[in-house]
Amino acid sequence: MARRDTFQAIADPVRRDILELLADKPMTVNAVAEKFEISRPAISKHLRVLKECGIIEIQSKGRERYCEIRPTQLIPAFLWIEQYKKLWEERIDSFEEYLIELQANKKDK
Amino acid sequence: MDELKKRTLTIKKTFNVPIQLVWDAWTRPEHILQWWGPKGMNTRIVSHEFRIGGSWVFAMTMPDGNEFITEGVYSEIEEPYKIISTADFKPMTEGVVIQALFEEDGEQTNFTFNVVHPTEEYCKQQEEMGLYNGWGSTFERLGEYLHGKK
Numbered sequence: 034m035a036r037r038d039t040f041q042a043i044a045d046p047v048r049r050d051i052l053e054l055l056a057d058k059p060m061t062v063n064a065v066a067e068k069f070e071i072s073r074p075a076i077s078k079h080l081r082v083l084k085e086c087g088i089i090e091i092q093s094k095g096r097e098r099y100c101e102i103r104p105t106q107l108i109p110a111f112l113w114i115e116q117y118k119k120l121w122e123e124r125i126d127s128f129e130e131y132l133i134e135l136q137a138n139k140k141d142k
Numbered sequence: 143m144d145e146l147k148k149r150t151l152t153i154k155k156t157f158n159v160p161i162q163l164v165w166d167a168w169t170r171p172e173h174i175l176q177w178w179g180p181k182g183m184n185t186r187i188v189s190h191e192f193r194i195g196g197s198w199v200f201a202m203t204m205p206d207g208n209e210f211i212t213e214g215v216y217s218e219i220e221e222p223y224k225i226i227s228t229a230d231f232k233p234m235t236e237g238v239v240i241q242a243l244f245e246e247d248g249e250q251t252n253f254t255f256n257v258v259h260p261t262e263e264y265c266k267q268q269e270e271m272g273l274y275n276g277w278g279s280t281f282e283r284l285g286e287y288l289h290g291k292k
Binding site (some may be wrong): 082118125128131 | 151153155157159160163164167168173176177199253257264
């Protein structure tokens with residue numbers, strides 16, 4: 034059996050997107066699948082990997098199957114860093130834009 | 143990957159702007175509030191003591207009224223080359239160290255930005271205390287907001 038740990042879980046960009054969705058709220062398998070353009074079986078496979086990695090739980094409620102992230106499962110620091118990275122990159126971009134603006138204003142004077 | 147590298151986020155850029163202007167934009171409150179928050183999001187400089195040992199508190203107000211507070215204490219300031227500060231992002235995580243390094247290159251400035259995250263053991267402790275709850279949705283909300291702006 035393939036390696037099943039957090040590294041494996043987030044190695045795939047689709048799985049990272051799924052985790053981002055589920056970080057907000059639990060969703061049904063159908064609802065998750067609707068968010069992506071790839072096939073249902075492919076999504077099911079990603080969800081299965083996430084489940085096997087212990088990061089999400091899939092529970093049946095009535096006819097629906099709900100996916101829920103397990104916050105009690107240790108999410109290693111580097112997953113945080115992934116999240117932070119986006120924020121910091123946007124912030125540094127915003128800083129750069131502002132610098133260019135400042136520079137332009139200076140030259141006008 | 144060594145342990146420190148694994149928990150450090152590095153962003154490198156070259157700005158086509160002289161070092162003094164970059165320094166001013168990074169360190170003066172009237173400039174900080176112009177770039178710290180994403181466009182359309184209101185940044186409030188609650189306090190800013192720009193000296194070694196001085197503390198700073200920035201607040202960003204989300205459209206839903208929630209505030210993100212980031213605060214820290216400057217541990218090194220070496221004008222116009224280097225600033226090291228601690229940073230706490232409430233309610234997500236605490237104990238981050240941010241390093242901003244500026245290098246003069248004629249009319250340009252080479253910029254290196256490091257964010258050193260707490261050790262995994264620390265993260266694990268936080269997780270065990272239940273502090274992880276909510277970080278995901280917080281990022282998600284902010285992420286949605288940022289992407290909505292694009």
